[in-house]
Amino acid sequence: xxxxxxxxxxxxxxxxxxxxxxxxxxxxxxxxxxxxxxxxxxxxxxxxxxxxxxxxxxxxxxxxxxxxxxxxxxxxxxxxxxxxxxxxxxxxxxxxxxxxxxxxxxxxxxxxxxx
Amino acid sequence: xxxxxxxxxxxxxxxxxxxxxxxxxxxxxxxxxxxxxxxxxxxxxxxxxxxxxxxxxxxxxxxxxxxxxxxxxxxxxxxxxxxxxxxxxxxxxxxxxxxxxxxxxxxxxxxxxx
Numbered sequence: 662x663x664x665x666x667x668x669x670x671x672x673x674x675x676x677x678x679x680x681x682x683x684x685x686x687x688x689x690x691x692x693x694x695x696x697x698x699x700x701x702x703x704x705x706x707x708x709x710x711x712x713x714x715x716x717x718x719x720x721x722x723x724x725x726x727x728x729x730x731x732x733x734x735x736x737x738x739x740x741x742x743x744x745x746x747x748x749x750x751x752x753x754x755x756x757x758x759x760x761x762x763x764x765x766x767x768x769x770x771x772x773x774x775x776x
Numbered sequence: 777x778x779x780x781x782x783x784x785x786x787x788x789x790x791x792x793x794x795x796x797x798x799x800x801x802x803x804x805x806x807x808x809x810x811x812x813x814x815x816x817x818x819x820x821x822x823x824x825x826x827x828x829x830x831x832x833x834x835x836x837x838x839x840x841x842x843x844x845x846x847x848x849x850x851x852x853x854x855x856x857x858x859x860x861x862x863x864x865x866x867x868x869x870x871x872x873x874x875x876x877x878x879x880x881x882x883x884x885x886x887x888x889x890x
Contacts, residue, residue, distance in 0.1 A: 694876040704867065704880035717877045749819065757876050765876055767821040 663688065665768035667752050673774045679740040682771045686733050686754030693735040694765065695727060698749040707750075710735055711757070739773075747775045778803045778870050782881035789858045790889050796843075797853045797884045799868030807873045810844065812853045815883075816864040824866070827851065855886075863888045 666685040674680050686693050694717075695707040706719040710729035727737040733754070739746055749772050753765040779802045789795035801810065812824040827835045827844050834842050839859075843852045855862055868881040 692876050694878075696878075696880075703882050704878075706877050706879070709876045717875060719877075751821065753821075753876065755876050757874060764823050764826060765821075765878065766823075769818070769820045 665752055665754050665766050667750075667768035667771050669771060670769065671772045671774075673776060674742050675776050676742055676744060678742050679738060680742060680773060681736055681738045682750055682752075682773075684735045684737075684752030684754075684768060686735070686752075687766055690754035690756055690766070691733050692755045692757045693729055693733060694753050694755075695735070695737050696751040696753065697721075698751055698770070699747070704751075707737065742775045744775050747773060749773075778805075778808075778872075778879040780868050780870050780879050780881040782868050782884050784884045785882070786885045786887070788887040788889060789855070791858055791860060793858055794854060794856045795858055795886065797855075797866050797868075797886070799851045799853070799881055801849050801851060801868070801870050801879075803849075803870060803872075805872055809871050809873065810842075810851045811869045811871070811878070812840070812842070812851075813867045813869060813880075814862075814864045815867065816861075821867070825853065858888050860888050860890065862886060 668683045692711045694709040708727045709717040713729045724740045729735045749770045751770045753767045781800045808829045810827045813821045815821045825837045839856045865883045867883045869878040
């Protein structure tokens with residue numbers, strides 16, 4: 662069974678640009694969540710999607726947005742990039758919402774560098 | 777609001793020995809989950825162990841076990857017979873039921889010496 666796949670793995674952008682990150686969950690998982698990991702702030706929750714609906718949102722500015730498609734794949738977008746957006750963005754999928762007790766399976770992450 | 781605190785930024789242990797990583801949390805909810813996740817240098821996070829708050833029995837997974845003290849809001853991880861492959865960042869996390877919104881601690885870097 663394929664794991665959670667995130668693309669791209671690495672990317673470099675400049676301030677003011679926008680970026681879109683993609684996440685393909687494990688087959689059968691309908692819940693996808695996103696986390697930002699930085700040395701200073703640690704792991705912070707961004708969003709959670711289930712069946713194309715955003716169920717939870719973390720404390721991030723409106724420049725951070727996401728969506729989930731009917732096949733459960735998810736994308737997150739960051740507009741008007743700032744230096745502080747440089748981070749490892751982790752996607753995770755789970756069976757939560759389908760009666761399971763909820764174990765997150767993480768992807769390897771997308772490393773974003775903003776110059 | 778939920779919070780998770782890990783007070784040990786770094787820990788070290790010798791191979792085959794036992795080490796305990798500490799975690800405290802705070803929540804006003806009665807039903808929640810607690811987790812320990814491992815993040816090796818390759819970055820992919822994997823679940824080590826999970827505890828449902830309503831269960832009094834401490835969870836165990838092979839060499840990994842927890843000491844869950846609900847009243848004290850404490851959730852420590854014990855690694856027995858430590859192996860070189862256990863070297864990683866360990867994150868304690870909490871989540872409410874039926875949500876993937878994990879609240880993570882700041883992590884503990886575990887070094888294992890031969």
